[in-house]
Amino acid sequence: MVSVSAHSGSDSDRKDLLDLLMARLAVLLGDDVLERDRPADVAGTGVVGTTDETAGTAGAPGTADQSNATAATAPGSPHPADARTLLESIVFACLAESTDDERVVSLMHTLGWPAHYVCCSIAGTPPAHDVASCAASIRSQLPTHADGTPEDCLIGEHDGNLVALVRVDDGTSPDQVAHIAETCFDGHEPICLGPTRQNADGASRAIRAVINALFALNACTREVPQPMRCEDLLPERALMGDEDARDELITSIYEALKGDNPNDPTLQTVSIFLDSGASLDATARALSVHPNTVRYRLKRATEICGWDATDTREAYVLSTAITLGRLRDAGLWRDDGTL
Numbered sequence: 001m002v003s004v005s006a007h008s009g010s011d012s013d014r015k016d017l018l019d020l021l022m023a024r025l026a027v028l029l030g031d032d033v034l035e036r037d038r039p040a041d042v043a044g045t046g047v048v049g050t051t052d053e054t055a056g057t058a059g060a061p062g063t064a065d066q067s068n069a070t071a072a073t074a075p076g077s078p079h080p081a082d083a084r085t086l087l088e089s090i091v092f093a094c095l096a097e098s099t100d101d102e103r104v105v106s107l108m109h110t111l112g113w114p115a116h117y118v119c120c121s122i123a124g125t126p127p128a129h130d131v132a133s134c135a136a137s138i139r140s141q142l143p144t145h146a147d148g149t150p151e152d153c154l155i156g157e158h159d160g161n162l163v164a165l166v167r168v169d170d171g172t173s174p175d176q177v178a179h180i181a182e183t184c185f186d187g188h189e190p191i192c193l194g195p196t197r198q199n200a201d202g203a204s205r206a207i208r209a210v211i212n213a214l215f216a217l218n219a220c221t222r223e224v225p226q227p228m229r230c231e232d233l234l235p236e237r238a239l240m241g242d243e244d245a246r247d248e249l250i251t252s253i254y255e256a257l258k259g260d261n262p263n264d265p266t267l268q269t270v271s272i273f274l275d276s277g278a279s280l281d282a283t284a285r286a287l288s289v290h291p292n293t294v295r296y297r298l299k300r301a302t303e304i305c306g307w308d309a310t311d312t313r314e315a316y317v318l319s320t321a322i323t324l325g326r327l328r329d330a331g332l333w334r335d336d337g338t339l
Contacts, residue, residue: 087111092156095165095207100200108200113152118169119203120177121194123161123210124185124227131162137184138164143171154203158211165203168196181227190217191227195244205244212242222313235320246324253318254325256305267322269297270309274319278310 087107094104105115126134135155142151151172154165162185166177178193185191194210197203209230216236217224224232230245237245257267269287273294276282284291298309307314307321 084111088154089156092154092163092165092207095154095200095204096156096158096163096211098204098208100204105200108154108203111152111154113154113167116199117152117167118196118198119165119167119206120174120196121163121165121203121206121210122177122181122185122192123158123163123194123214124181124191125160125189126162127184127186129160131157134162134184135164138162138180141180141183142166156207159215161211161214163207163210165207178227187226190214190224193227193229195230195248197244208242209237209244212237212240212245216240235317238320238324249317249321250325250328253305253307253321254328257301257322258325259304266297266301266304269294270301270318271322273298273309274315274322278315 088111091104091107091111094100094107109115138155139153142153144151151170152167156163164180166172166180168174168177174193174196181191181193192210192213194206194213197206213228213230213233213236216233217228219236220233230237231248234245234249238249254267257270258264259266265287269283272286273279273283276286280291280294283294287294302308305318307318309315309318
């Protein structure tokens with residue numbers, strides 16, 4: 001696949017390349033991805049060809065331009081039918097559906113994203129459900145590159161929420177992105193701050209993390225902060241099949257508590273404490289130690305992984321992490337990484 005940087009070359013050259021690229025996307029990515037995110041006004045027109053036979057009509061005089069004008073002026077339409085916006089929509093759909101192979105990397109490069117980058121995600125409800133204005137507000141608050149071109153940002157919709165993927169290694173920090181989220185989204189609705197990840201695989205995980213976190217909020221009985229972070233709903237996300245949440249629980253909690261020393265009693269102490277209903281005395285009896293020893297080990301566990309076994313919610317996080325870790329150690333993963 002042809003790939004160029006959106007920061008180089010003339011606007012005309014990039015537009016010609018994008019028009020040609022659009023004509024081939026159906027073949028490369030599949031009609032289901034394209035048709036779901038395309039405006040109804042341009043379905044079957046020269047903006048995007050769906051077969052090799054129709055690809056040659058992508059640049060037919062008047063066809064694409066007329067369709068673009070029609071869709072761009074459709075009342076309330078959040079999807080302007082220009083090639084770049086359509087490409088962004090397709091890339092977002094791919095990343096949200098765990099498609100992050102070399103095809104998507106090439107498409108992102110066409111949009112100006114480098115091969116290697118650090119990014120984070122945010123998601124929330126647009127004020128007054130005005131998607132276009134919210135997206136424009138997010139982009140307007142991002143700093144520009146040294147050459148004056150806009151900061152790399154990918155924005156898409158999912159279940160009524162707006163999701164933005166922003167680079168944080170080229171002039172923008174995660175704290176700035178968090179401020180943008182609080183400023184641009186409806187503060188009366190849940191706002192989610194996603195994790196910081198790297199490259200296309202990380203971008204896909206970051207997008208799915210905020211999407212899953214907002215959905216998982218429906219199953220959480222405890223009040224979460226506003227804005228919330230994806231880490232606030234790790235167990236729920238892991239139970240939904242979110243690989244990023246599962247890996248985070250296993251790596252940052254289970255493996256951290258397990259440590260490198262097989263004689264370290266920290267993991268065993270936390271596990272027995274949770275199984276005993278958070279009883280210090282029962283845990284001490286099971287381990288044949290003094291309750292103060294249990295207290296010390298629990299405090300050490302909190303220092304190691306950041307989660308407190310004496311807190312009801314955090315105990316649930318720890319219990320989920322330990323269970324997932326033991327399942328992983330027992331080899332109960334399928335080839336695709338699921339249980």
